[in-house]
Amino acid sequence: MDSFDVKGSGGCPVMHGGATERKTDVTSWWPNALNLDILAQHDTKTNPLGEEFNYREEVKSLDFDGVKKDLHALMTDSQDWWPADWGHYGGLFIRLSWHAAGTYRIQDGRGGGGTGDQRFAPLNSWPDNGNLDKARRLLWPIKRKYGNKLSWADLLVLAGTVAYESMGLKTYGFAYGRPDIWHPSKDVNWGSEQEFLADAANRYEDITEANTLADPLAAVHMGLIYVNPEGVNGNPDPALTAQHVRTTFARMAMNDEETVALTAGGHTVGKAHGNGDGSKQGPEPEGAPIEEQGFGWQMKGARGIGKDAVTSGLEGAWTTEPTKWDNGYFDLLLNYEWELKKSPAGAWQWEPVDLPEEKKPVDAEDPSKRHNPIMTDADMGLKVDPIYREISEKFYNDPEYFSEVFARAWFKLTHRDMGPNIRYIGPDAPKEDLIWQDPVPAGSTSYDVDAVKAAIRGAGLSGPEMIATAWDSARTFRSSDNRGGANGARIRLEPHKGWAGNEPERLQKVLNALAPIASQHGASIADVIVLAGNVALEDALKAGGHDIEVPFAPGRGDSTQEQTDGDSFEYLEPLADGFRNWMKGQYAAAPEELLLDRAQLLGLTAPEMTVLVGGMRALNANHGGSGKGVMTDRPGALTNDFFVNLTDMAYRWEPTGENSYDIIDRKTGATKWTASRVDLVFGSNSILRAYSEVYAQDDNAGKFARDFVAAWTKVMNADRFDLEA
Template identity: 70%
Template sequence: MDGNDMSSGGKCPVMHGGNTAMGSTVTGWWPNALNFDILHQHDVKSNPLGADFNYHDELKKLDVEALKDDLRKLMTDSQEWWPADWGSYVGMFARVAWHAAGSYRLADGRGGAGTGNQRFAPLNSWPDNVNTDKGRRLLWPIKKKYGNRVSWADLIVLSGTIAYEVAGLKTYGFAFGREDIWHPEKDTYWGDEKEWLAPSNSRYADIERPDTMANPLAAVQMGLIYVNPEGVNGQPDPMKTAAQIRETFARMAMNDEETVALTAGGHTIGKSHGNGLAENLSPDPEEADVEYQGIGWMNTKGRGVGRDTVVSGIEGAWTSDPTKWDMGYFDMLFGHEWELTKSPAGANQWKPVQIDEKDMSPDVEDPSIKTMPMMTDADMAMKVDPVYNEICQKFIADPEYFSETFARAWFKLTHRDMGPKACYRGPDVPNEDLIWQDPIPAGPVNYDIGHLKTKIAESGLSLSDMVATAWDSARTFRGSDKRGGANGARIRLAPQKDWPGNEPDRLAKVLAVLEPLAAEAGASIADTIVLAGNVGVEMATKAAGHDVTVPFEPGRGDATDEMTDADSFEPLEPLADGFRNWEKDEFVVSPEEMLLDRAQLMGLTAHETTCLLGGMRVMGANHGGSDLGVFTDNVGALTQDFFVNLTDMGNTWVPVEDKMVYEIRDRVSGNVKWKASRVDLVFGSNSILRAYAEVYAQDDNAGKFVKDFVAAWTKVMNADRFDLVS
């Protein structure tokens, strides 16, 4: 047969399914293998704007008022291809922004609107995000016009804020500064269900107890951002739905009053769409074929727009005037009795038992035609739950208070994952410091750093105490929502001072030494903690035969208890820290997987993770002084010993405690040389980590190891220094 014969599918030079088929990736063939993609998911090579691009510089060129004016015009500039309900897009853009921000969760800080990730799978194709693709297409001409001066992430959130302004709300403010990502955050864990909207029972230890939902999840089902609007697992029961709402919104950092304000304010404008059959829709954007050009859920039968639009399957508006900010939601909900019914799409919803035609909602295409309003099970929860009902009555009695509370809650919803105010840009940033922004005062910079380092070195603190305390202070940083870190020195405040991972007794001893030194030098405690860690690292490099000065930037401030929402800091508690060889408890997730999760939140790459862990071991910085993984006879010196001895084939590795502790034995004599954890040994067993470990074990890389460790250490210590970013 001719070697160029393409008559057989097997001769085709293209690897069919090479990007998607099961088994085409390492994790496909070996599903239990560690997946390092999460550490490199935003590699600079994916960014088309180049390494020199600085979004904050581009923002300085942005004509903010012109942009806002263009968005105001867009709100009533109905497009024939996707006509606006009642000639207004305010409901559309409020929803697009809401559903971008609403994926945020407090447990790990992931999700949210801060990266523009709604443009990519899976979020762009979640059932709950149906037709948000139309909103982004409507925004495209504006994005095209302003180009690099505004990110998609900022534009999406701003469009929702302007929508409420156009509807008549006095908004609280807006901050630019969200930088776009360029490919999906595909390794974020959204649940283990294999189908959209699968029954949520698997997410709970007990479906009757919403607080048993598995962490870090917040939404009740795969493909939703909050709760199922039809009821728990689609079964109407407003009281049960209220319990799920309370837990879900709490996991998104909202209290009861904010929850009611957001629910009522979100349903004051716009409508739900279910005037048709879902089976007539084309596939979601990610599944749709090329002719759809990234647009999904198009109706393949009939018009599919205007009054015939299908989105959630629930059909109807909540108020009599759905493009206006008013008290209409409360008037409708509390002015009528309600009964269960079905939408034309077959969804469960509630309708008034009796209503005057004048109080009904206008048809989206012909306002002279009146249509039946509706409420979802989530709306009915606001009425039947005693606490939610009481808050509703408070809002009804004081409409201005309702508007102010919603405006603040909307600002929090859309800015929660941006981090501190140092990350905010633009003319509309509110002056007020809000406790959920984790405010930190500016710290002193004009003090004698050299003198303070000398005092620290002479203080009697051990190298391991200095390094461990600085590390514990900094390791809480989460790049996901830019919370935590060493700035603020919150390690000395509740709840951090009492976390088991911070070794409270040792921490108190170290702080008792460092705090007077900080006061004497005129430095912040936050700076002094980091500087002490740097002193420890410099001592370790010197002991290894290197003369290195660890970079240091003064200016950290000290937060107070009054500046700290202690409850919201509870989720930042490390449950494990592989860098210090510690776990709070045994978990279903392996220690090595928890190490990768921690490293990703801290913004570390695989080789930085490797370098830091090996260095922490030889410096003796393990939690509680544990000897696990301390593969050296020269503890306190920043040597390559961890990697050299890990990769030494003169050793054998033997599990002794249910494969959680291992002995490193001499292959010939059988003598035990060291002990190790799974986290230690994964750097020799995993092919990717071993490749990095071998680099740091090479005879010619002693200097490189020290250089790389210092760079990675400095990155961790400065991860939250947004005041240093231009």
């Protein structure tokens, strides 16, 4: 048999390394090229289950009791190839679930456990996720058994919840319904660093001021979920670490009480692993040789499993009984003095001074031995930070309250990106409305829609005013965590109604006209806002020569101010909206990149983004009535003029300032229109130009109108989870 040379390329009949090495692509040749990949990710072609498969329907037939029974049995079914500490896998599975869900950040709603993304790079190879590949392999027999009825995304989160139950915690509940993705997410900005655990100062204006952490990041190092367990940049300083803990947890939507509860509850069970020489550890899964079959961090020349495993480098348990849910964490933290020491692997950790022998946890494999418990720098932060200390003492003195707060915080951590509880599936899903779920009361569907449309037409509002209001109400939707959108009509509440992007004066004028109509006809204001946009769109379609009725589904409700968590909604404020050609300020990202970000959060494809921008320009719906990009002599009519004129070589384009261009008639030299970068990118980017040319064709004016209506309706209904199949 001929030898196989994986390094050589001579005589190879295909492009050697094309599928395994760093490839030269468009952005490698031209780094400033606009990369549209985030609008094409998770295409149905990558899903092996096919286009017709609907996980949210499939999971409803899952044997829910059987899954939990199997998971409970697995907790104490220790395997020789990866033995359980003290015979219980609870700590490992809790860390698995936590690190799947804990990547969520409130800034953009991205990350989290809702997609099963932890199976793929870079998350499967993050240093902070060391040896979680073993946890996923332990779960594989259960995934194999229940197949398509149980997604990896649900299983990864459920495992930790069942682990807590098996160790004595009364959990708050669990909801199924997280569909899997089939390749890594491309839309999450994990940071600009090119190496794991790079200097944390790269992420801060001032590392001693935790709140200067760059947006939208929520971890102090590339490759960590939260903070460095040894201290900021590996330097122990509990007071400074506490400051960083507060910032990172706040960016994951947690307040101080929830932060203390989660930190303590996460460290009430299980242990850290650093009882060995980290230099003998092999590469992470993505860098491991093919024979490792997706395993990483294998120890070479050392046992490397059980009590000898190396993961974080810290070594030891936090509590006396690490497989039992109790209040022992606060007992040890608050009632004993602690000193800095080094683990066998050389990591900084805190250990108690003069701790009674009976308070020490037994060895994970040999119950005849006992070892000091440990605390991380973050744990010590709970003791030295005055606010955290007060909360810790409250939890210590009221164990039942601690258990209740933790159970609710754990549920929030693991469900934050699922959206409202209407999306919850399964017998253990709690029915209580929680403010972080952004509750929306049910709306009426029994009113006369045609009568409301007639009243809207008589309200004295212009088409652009109604289009802009409907769009602004709906554009806050984030597919990343299913927040925002038109349902609830929060555009009329704080903080939404004061946002600069919503043009408060125009908004109030429209609301004053529409609210009486809603009241008179028994419709929600949310419905009437969307319906008004549809009315204006239908009139614009007729003006453009198209007789198309815009689909409308009644049933939106109106949320109250009390049902609106103003602090968390601040993160939904649009700072730019390319669809309405507006930016609140100047940013490091180019306007067209901000447009892509908004389009991806809205769940749009590149063609949908294209048709919406061109249509919104024709509708004259720019922020503040700006004429930029309104490249038509018929503003207000829905036409494909934007694309026709953008691609017409009768004009040339000339920059006149930052993000400002004149479109000049080549023959006369007169400025015909003005435009922004967001407008001109649809002619300069080769992919977007290809879409623009489709809509500019003489035979596609009708297609343009139909596609615009479909994309508009998609945005208006993005948060209508009650309409899901």
